[in-house]
Amino acid sequence: MQCASFYAKCAMKQTVVTAGLVVIGDEILSGRTRDINIQTTAQFCTDLGIELAEVRIVSDDIDAIVDAVNAVRARYTYVFTTGGIGPTHDDITADAIAKAFGVGLPIHPEARAMLEARWAETGNEATPARLRMARIPDGAELIVNAVSAAPGFKIGNVHVMAGVPKIMAAMLEAVAPTLQGGRKVESRTVSAGVGEGAVGDPLGEIQSRYPDVKIGSYPQMGNTQIMTYLVMRSHDIDLLERATGEVQSLVDRLHAEKNIVLPKEASV
Amino acid sequence: MQCASFYAKCAMKQTVVTAGLVVIGDEILSGRTRDINIQTTAQFCTDLGIELAEVRIVSDDIDAIVDAVNAVRARYTYVFTTGGIGPTHDDITADAIAKAFGVGLPIHPEARAMLEARWAETGNEATPARLRMARIPDGAELIVNAVSAAPGFKIGNVHVMAGVPKIMAAMLEAVAPTLQGGRKVESRTVSAGVGEGAVGDPLGEIQSRYPDVKIGSYPQMGNTQIMTYLVMRSHDIDLLERATGEVQSLVDRLHAEKNIVLPKEASV
Numbered sequence: 001m002q003c004a005s006f007y008a009k010c011a012m013k014q015t016v017v018t019a020g021l022v023v024i025g026d027e028i029l030s031g032r033t034r035d036i037n038i039q040t041t042a043q044f045c046t047d048l049g050i051e052l053a054e055v056r057i058v059s060d061d062i063d064a065i066v067d068a069v070n071a072v073r074a075r076y077t078y079v080f081t082t083g084g085i086g087p088t089h090d091d092i093t094a095d096a097i098a099k100a101f102g103v104g105l106p107i108h109p110e111a112r113a114m115l116e117a118r119w120a121e122t123g124n125e126a127t128p129a130r131l132r133m134a135r136i137p138d139g140a141e142l143i144v145n146a147v148s149a150a151p152g153f154k155i156g157n158v159h160v161m162a163g164v165p166k167i168m169a170a171m172l173e174a175v176a177p178t179l180q181g182g183r184k185v186e187s188r189t190v191s192a193g194v195g196e197g198a199v200g201d202p203l204g205e206i207q208s209r210y211p212d213v214k215i216g217s218y219p220q221m222g223n224t225q226i227m228t229y230l231v232m233r234s235h236d237i238d239l240l241e242r243a244t245g246e247v248q249s250l251v252d253r254l255h256a257e258k259n260i261v262l263p264k265e266a267s268v
Numbered sequence: 269m270q271c272a273s274f275y276a277k278c279a280m281k282q283t284v285v286t287a288g289l290v291v292i293g294d295e296i297l298s299g300r301t302r303d304i305n306i307q308t309t310a311q312f313c314t315d316l317g318i319e320l321a322e323v324r325i326v327s328d329d330i331d332a333i334v335d336a337v338n339a340v341r342a343r344y345t346y347v348f349t350t351g352g353i354g355p356t357h358d359d360i361t362a363d364a365i366a367k368a369f370g371v372g373l374p375i376h377p378e379a380r381a382m383l384e385a386r387w388a389e390t391g392n393e394a395t396p397a398r399l400r401m402a403r404i405p406d407g408a409e410l411i412v413n414a415v416s417a418a419p420g421f422k423i424g425n426v427h428v429m430a431g432v433p434k435i436m437a438a439m440l441e442a443v444a445p446t447l448q449g450g451r452k453v454e455s456r457t458v459s460a461g462v463g464e465g466a467v468g469d470p471l472g473e474i475q476s477r478y479p480d481v482k483i484g485s486y487p488q489m490g491n492t493q494i495m496t497y498l499v500m501r502s503h504d505i506d507l508l509e510r511a512t513g514e515v516q517s518l519v520d521r522l523h524a525e526k527n528i529v530l531p532k533e534a535s536v
Contacts, residue, residue, distance in 0.1 A: 035307075039302040187298070
């Protein structure tokens with residue numbers, strides 16, 4: 001029994017890989033900036049078969065960052081953070097990560113060399129503000145990227161990245177080969193020209209027969225045509241196709257009953 | 269001393285009003301949907317002088333919702349949730365809130381009457397799925413709104429709202445008169461035609477002399493002109509104007525040194 005349980009756990013470990021994202025930035029919480037890094041990270045994780053399980057957005061406050069990072073790094077396979085690694089006084093993510101891990105935050109020689117090479121090209125001096133970007137927690141590895149000379153870094157399971165979307169995306173690409181993906185989740189979408197209320201009961205019945213397929217229902221508003229997108233997701237393609245077939249049959253039946261013909265562009 | 273402390277706490281309470289937002293939805297975490305409710309809520313809070321201190325995005329999972337709501341409702345003046353109050357099986361927010369507060373989740377007569385009136389208009393039947401939307405935790409007040417017949421609800425300091433952006437916005441408008449705002453935070457923005465590295469040290473020096481003004485630095489990428497927006501925020505308008513004046517002088521000096529003339533549209 002112990003062996004069976006052990007192997008079951010190993011199998012779980014191989015197939016369920018999770019992540020948490022901590023977005024750091026007053027500009028998101030004040031409403032000044034609409035975040036885009038959340039969706040970028042979510043799609044990145046989905047593509048790699050990693051389940052993004054939780055996102056937290058916190059302010060530029062050391063203790064808030066430490067609390068959030070410590071909570072999620074204990075809970076998920078990987079943690080990503082975005083924001084707060086630039087050269088100004090409000091860039092305190094490196095300080096917070098060093099505090100969360102209880103390590104020092106010295107100037108990293110390789111990071112400094114990379115930055116100085118860029119500054120030599122652009123005619124900039126190594127000011128104290130710019131050198132803040134070379135401070136890397138003890139024991140961390142650099143995340144070098146194509147867009148910015150200022151590196152991110154990885155310590156434990158935590159990947160610390162920039163907030164500027166283009167740099168953030170480049171850093172995700174840089175860390176992708178180092179991540180172990182899980183089993184890929186596939187999804188199928190059925191477009192229904194009815195509201196959620198019309199589809200709720202029979203859809204729930206299908207869900208109860210397919211516990212390994214997650215069925216989501218997403219109503220759309222603002223169009224002339226009432227629309228609900230029904231999204232099926234699963235690791236198991238056979239089950240996914242079977243559940244999707246049943247949902248499509250249900251929607252076809254509802255459309256026939258109500259004489260609904262969807263415009264072509266409404267289907268996804 | 270006790271009195272002084274008491275009054276200090278009262279003064280704090282009057283001026284610092286905080287909020288946490290819990291976004292519920294697998295579609296955000298999978299990357300399928302880009303959230304917009306976060307920015308809507310952030311701007312709503314800023315307009316009312318409420319500090320949105322934290323956002324959590326969690327999946328359509330009862331325990332994840334319960335944990336997040338219980339964590340934030342203990343910490344902030346107000347909590348808002350979005351998503352998961354529709355008629356389908358994956359709409360489990362009401363169940364989670366009832367569990368978080370340890371109360372029952374009966375059909376609410378007033379909510380049912382509102383829904384039935386709408387169904388009578390649209391020729392829909394009161395199916396079990398549709399009636400899910402009339403389940404309201406014991407002791408909660410309805411959040412009635414102009415867009416949807418399905419109400420949100422308020423229990424304790426937690427405001428439970430729809431995920432569909434138009435309905436969510438209407439529900440925020442409905443609860444606005446019931447919220448106590450804090451002292452309004454004003455902001456000023458100075459546009460600098462230099463990178464963050466050029467402005468970091470002197471900006472940090474200004475920040476150190478204005479602890480009650482929060483100065484943020486936001487680099488822009490993707491334009492031909494290098495740009496950094498410097499955003500000053502404070503409750504205190506006098507201090508805000510003085511700090512902004514110093515930052516503007518700093519930027520004017522840097523522009524003069526480097527012969528930078530900003531295009532008009534770069535200023536905000």
